[in-house]
Amino acid sequence: MTVAPAPGVVEGLDAWRDLPAGQQPAWPDADSLARVTSRLEQLPPLVFAGESDALRAQLAAAGRGEAFLLQGGDCAETFGEATADNIRNKIKTILQMAVVLTYGASLPVVKMGRMAGQYAKPRSSDSETRDGVTLPAFRGDIINGYDFTPEARTPDPQRLLEAYHTSASTLNLIRAFTTGGFASLLRVHEWNRGFTANPAYSRYEEIAAEIDRAIRFMAACGADFDALRTVDLFSSHEGLLLDYERPLTRIDSRTGQPYDCSAHFVWIGERTRELGGAHVDYFSRLRNPIGIKLGPTSSGDDALALMDKLNPTAEEGRITFITRMGASKVRDLLPALVEKVAADGRPVTWVCDPMHGNGITSASGYKTRRFSDVMDEVTGFFEVHRALGTVPGGLHIELTGDDVTEVLGGSEEIDDEGLGRRYETLVDPRLNHQQSLELAFQVAELLRAS
Known part of the structure; x- marks a missing residue:
């Protein structure tokens, strides 16, 4: 980690550099990285502190049951797919879902895209081997290329700048679509x-x-x-690549506090939420609302310790716990976690990620999910919160606005053979446009029954 601190930063903001940082690439050229991150520090912020403050207030409302969060978008954005048509179709899908959920919940829906920054992906292995050849794993367009060649798979710091500029153009189009009558x-x-x-x-x-x-x-x-x-559509991504998040952190002129201006909302993933790790330390010092993924191995004590570190003042809207248990485990594992946090009394917003705990490999070899499992985890999430008297605050969905065939099932009954028709994701399978709307209508029924 070679980025020099920007002048006037809050004391301790760079303490993460001395801590273990998981899921970071092995950059081959430290000087090139330093030049790129220095340039990122000089570029304008992608979002503004006041916008993140407004989102934090809306997430607080979702935590109290006065609003509902819909967070949706690609598992991993790619530079090549950042076209006007693709961005428009994702926005259209999120807006359609939000109208249905607003009616079902009789509440405002906070709309957030996994967009304009979701370019880095955690991987279970640092390398990939094919036919006896081992190369670095694909970690997303912000780091390296998908093609299985030494040139493509070598981490390239110039990609951080491309991520910034692609995010800027995406955000520009999002603002145009959401304020110009399209919404x-x-x-x-x-x-x-x-x-x-x-x-x-x-x-x-x-x-x-x-x-x-x-x-x-x-x-x-x-x-x-x-x-x-017009509507507000906030941006979000996993705050995985610290060499990107740190240079885009700015000190707010109003308060003197640091904000990660790469997005309104960033989350810490299941693989990087170590209490003594670099990610938790770094994001503990920022003023953005922060998400934390909690999987089936998470305990109530883990959640409380993360709250201690990331929200010591117990501020509403600051912490969103995004649970990803899997359909077969959510009813067994989620209650103890929620009970422990509820008994503590500090405010959090609970959100369901029904995607990441339900991955399977189809008979034909595709990485996929079943729509029925996705919906079953959402149903279990609502059942647990209803039984405990706590608030199901939102959904975190991997989706696209296109007619891909990556998730099995739904009313159009995509089967194993059908996956091959339009399987386009480079990492995780996404709900297509129709499946996303179908999920929204089913969740509306759950909200009306709550």
């Missing part, structure tokens, strides 16, 4: 009506009809639909 409630509702017109999704026609009546009622009452033409 209008009337337009999004028409999209959903088109979805339920498909006979495969006829079971959701009743909810869609109820939403339609509600909108017509609003219109009859003189609702200002112009005020519903």
Whole structure:
């Protein structure tokens, strides 16, 4: 880690450099890395501190049951797929889901994309071997290339700059789409009506009809639909690559406090949440709202220790626990974790990631998931919180706005043979556009029953 501290940083901000940092690449050229990170320090922030503060307040509301978080996007963004069409389709999918969830929950939905920064991925092994050849593992476009060649797989610091510029253009388009009329409630509702017109999704026609009546009622009452033409869509990614997050940290001129300005919200993954590790130490010093992934090995004591380190002042909206237990384990393992945290009394927001605990390999060799398992974990998440009297605060979904075939099942019944039609992900399988909307309608039913 060779980045020099920026002038005027808060004391201790670089203490993480002396701690073990998991999942970091072996950069071959320290001088090149230093030049790139120095340039990143000089570039404008991608987001602003005030926006992160607004998100923290909304996440606090979700933790109290006064809002609901929908966080969705790619498992791993790629530079090549950062096109206007792909970005528009992801935004469209998130907006469609949010309208359905808003109606189901009768609550505001906090909309957050796994977008404009989700370029780094943790890996279970540092290397990959094919036909007797061993090369570094693919760690995402921000680090190296997917092609299995020595040139592509060598970590390249220049990719950090490409990640910054691709994120900037993505955020620019997100802001244009969400403020220029594309996100209008009337337009999004028409999209959903088109979805339920498909006979495969006829079971959701009743909810869609109820939403339609509600909108017509609003219109009859003189609702200002112009005020519903814009939405806030916050950016988020796993704060994995510290050589990217650190240079994009800025000191807020209002408060003198550090914010990671690469995204509004960053999370610490299951593989990097070691209490004495670099990631936890670094993010403990930032003012952004922070997510923490908790898998099936997480204990209540682990959660409390992370709260001690990351939120010593017990601030609402600061900590979001994103649980990823797996459908077969969520009802057995989640209750003890939630009970321990609830008994402590400090505020957290609970969110369900039903994707990462449900990975399988299909008979034909594809890395995939079953839609039924994804939905079952969400159902179990709601059941546990309902039984304990705690708040199910949101969903964290890997999705795309395109008609890929990466997840088995759903009403269109993608089978093993069908996976090969449009299996496009480089890392983890994603719900396609239709499966994402189907999940939203089913979660709306759960919210209405809560």
